[in-house]
Amino acid sequence: MRNLAPKYNHQEVEAGKNKFWYDQDAFKADPTSKKPAYTIVIPPPNVTGKLHLGHAWDTSLQDIIIRMKRMQGYDALWLPGMDHAGIATQAKVDARLKEQGISRYDIGREKFLEKSWEWKEEYAGVIRQQWDKLGLSLDYSRERFTLDEGLSEAVRKVFVGLYEKGLIYRGERIINWDPAARTALSDIEVIHKEIEGAFYHFKYQIEGSNDFLEVATTRPETMFGDVAIAVHPDDERYTHLIGKNVIIPGNGVAIPIIADDYVEMDFGTGVVKITPAHDPNDFEVGNRHNLSRPVVMNLDGTMNEGAGKYNGLDRFVARKQLVADLQAAGLVVKIDKHVHSVGHSERTDVVVEPYLSTQWFVKMEELAKRSVENQATENKVNFIPERFENTFLRWMENVHDWCISRQLWWGHQIPAWYHKTTGEMHVGMEAPADLENWTQDEDVLDTWFSSALWPFSTLGWPDSGDADFEKYFPTDTLVTGYDIIFFWVSRMIFQSLEFTEKVPFNNVLIHGLVRDADGRKMSKSLGNGVDPMDVIEKYGADALRYFLTTNSAPGQDLRYIEEKVESTWNFINKIWNASRFVIMNLDGMTVEDVDLTGRSLSVADAWILGRLNETIRGINRNTESFEFGEVGRHLYNFIWDDFCSWYIEMAKLPMQSEDEAAKTFTRMVLATVLEAIVKLLHPFMPFVTEEIYQMISSSDKALAVAAWPEANPGFDNPKAVTDFSLLMDIIRSVRNIRAEVDAPNSKQIRIFINAKNDEVLDNLTANQAYLERFCNPSELRIEKGLTLSEEAMTAVVTGADILLPIEGLVNVEAEIARLSAELKKLSAEVKRGESKLANEKFTAKAPAHLVEEERAKLEDYKEKFATVESKLKQLSK
């Protein structure tokens, strides 16, 4: 055992702790153990780069839960892993190649994948290092990656399974096309933004007449794909025109006027151009009327030969030129400014093009229905906070089919093969035997398709009888942000129900986003991001973790405010120094030597142990409901106020005495409380608590695997609480008066205490030593029936009056003012209590114990009031 430095040094404390834990296999789960399982799978970070503060928050919460469960005797498994993140990673590798002046098409698919794996290895290393820095208790022996063989097998199994059930199909639909990434996207990868665009009104001339129909559109360049003009069947303005043709102004092509319910008569001119290949609604209309579906754009967002002279131009350039040309031709009625919502790619931020294309889809109706229905059963997923369950349900009820094919290379290639000559399709776990006659589908699956399987694919599924899967699935709690409920949480739920017949996790704890000090989202473009590693460097992982996990309520966003991390550091420094005091006084005693059974404790000992009980109970209660902010508050108050400000100060008395027995008792209490503190704090601050624990324990075992503290009913002691509270009240009153008369604590004063009854007298007499130490009197008198003296300053506490005779010091005017203020407060209290008790409804309906408390309080206030009043009378004479 060594002495601690007077200043907490987070870098020194945190160094080497991970190795200490790993050497003991502290975080390794064991399916053969008899302990009940508690499982968390990490939301796999993308291998695109470094972790940000949001990850730090998310993983800290999980670490808190898993460390608590581990200490509480569970076989705790926290499974780490990472996500290949198709589009995002491919974009990164593309960018890296571009720096070398290479395009992925130059090197081909195979070589590109090699480069991608290199990238993955590199960033996986970075991420593991960051996890270590954060102090996460992950079981690395079970680390997984979404492109691992086992997980890929799960992906194929699910794909083939859904296909065989008819829940996956391939078809030509309007999808969201990202012309920059040149891939299809799912609906939720499209971000709608309000954009000020224009509403272009064009003249579509009626064939064989000089009349025209006015057609409005926000995307003029798609007119080359128009195959009809639609009006509402009941719209009397146009019924006579149905069946006639109009001329597309851009190219002079004639198209029919059709009637369809889809058109709203009241909107715009009541005439809609129908472009089936470039608009989802038009696609439906086209299907109903058997219309053709010409595509007029290339995959990169330029116009194709269908656009005539605009062939090869970028869609927006083409739009501009087309409008100018039509204006010159007198075919534009007007151009209105128009604010409308435009879809942008989540990844590339370019405007997404609704585009006709052959893709793979997951049919959502049945899957969604099953998930929704399951939430009405006992087997439901428990959302915390609850309101997110509605978010989930509402989305599930309105979900469209999920486009899962992506025109990328980095990902799970779709297990479908096409026969080179017959065109026949084969979907299966394995390639067809005569592979040379087949070509595999070039596309890969949406990254979220594999992420959706994460809770079971990582645990060995679909291997039947896998020990991990048997023991650890369903997992217990998933922790993630509200921003990926749709992307991930919902998909895990329906895939899990479909393939394992179970929910993937019993609880899902949803947290918010980390924002900057001004409440803005952290983003690269704003440059307001904070690197968690920088914070750890400056304040330590313990401070960062505690800040992140105790400074918001569940589901709320969190602002990153450096001063708060700093104040957390101060808190740790406080803990450090309290520990320093304890260790210096233990004189070689360790927590294993403590035996408090049968000891007679001082009032301070009894009080702090009682407070410890309350703290443990409070923590356990709030932990159940994942209210870590409240847990933090229990810890903070207990440690800083009760333990440091009061108990340690009290403990100095016996520790500085010659009474060896008293010293031993005090050491034991100090050790008991400190041990409990580091245990309770450990999930939040694993590093510093491990450091301290190793200094007060003779065992080599890590605190990380020590047993969680339990409240000891033998330490519940209401009388000690009352007695000690009186001492605290007296001490505070004396300090207060000293401050009033500007008498520094070192200055000795006389203190007379008038005990109101024998019980108080006994208590105070027995604990005189504390009063002497804290109040530093030149004379201390504790008596029953002391009378008020004019020369003394007066304070009243429950059960006693305090008189401080300060010769020549008392400014009568000031004292009258002080006591008058006090009297006013007391009078208000008396009034409040009286009116409450005068209310018969209150006394009749409120719980009896509350009425009783109210009565007792009223008596107490009345007594105090009388004392102060009579003192005031004396002074005013």
Place this chain on the structure above:
RNA sequence: GGAGAAUUAGCUCAGCGGGAGAGCACUUCCUUGACGUGGAAGGGGUCGGCGGUUCGAACCCGUCAUUCUUCACCA
């Protein structure tokens, strides 16, 4: 247009049916041997407005206001 969240001390936020809390900031005092990254004592809030339920409301319900999220195929 639908749904949700927020509105509490100067700032950032807890609390969510029985007498308003924390951190930072502010005032005064303190170089006492765990800690001046500290200690002691303070000041500061009609808990957004208005109704309602209740013996009792910051907390539950309704409504309005402001701010912020989300979802949605209105051409």
